[in-house]
Amino acid sequence: MARPLKMFMRGKSITQLQEVLRRMGYNIKDQKALFGVDTRDAVKSFQKQHSLKSTGHVDEALMKQMQGGAAPVGHESEDKVKAKALPTNQAELDALVRLLIQQKVFTQDEWDKEKKKVVPSSLI
Numbered sequence: 001m002a003r004p005l006k007m008f009m010r011g012k013s014i015t016q017l018q019e020v021l022r023r024m025g026y027n028i029k030d031q032k033a034l035f036g037v038d039t040r041d042a043v044k045s046f047q048k049q050h051s052l053k054s055t056g057h058v059d060e061a062l063m064k065q066m067q068g069g070a071a072p073v074g075h076e077s078e079d080k081v082k083a084k085a086l087p088t089n090q091a092e093l094d095a096l097v098r099l100l101i102q103q104k105v106f107t108q109d110e111w112d113k114e115k116k117k118v119v120p121s122s123l124i
Helices: 012-023 037-049 060-067 078-085 090-102 108-116
Strands: none
Touching (some): 012 037
């Protein structure tokens, strides 16, 4: 990346950034490959959550941090990317639920009600 990504930029790097943000759970409604308001707000949110200066700009180091060392989108099959995103143990599932509640995807009460509906797989 030659220069930092920022508002109103377009291109393949923006598409990659948007995919990384979506995998982290951000809701990006901007046009594909356009660094718009949703993309900027997601970047700022990520920066704040990681105690970084909230600029809304993405340089090479921030992109690597967002990717968590993963290969860029497009270099792995979609199935492998989805498999990495799924929790693999109870601690990861608990962390995911906490994050979803923090992001206001659902409330603690909604989660508690949903857990009561769970049927053990041995009864199916």
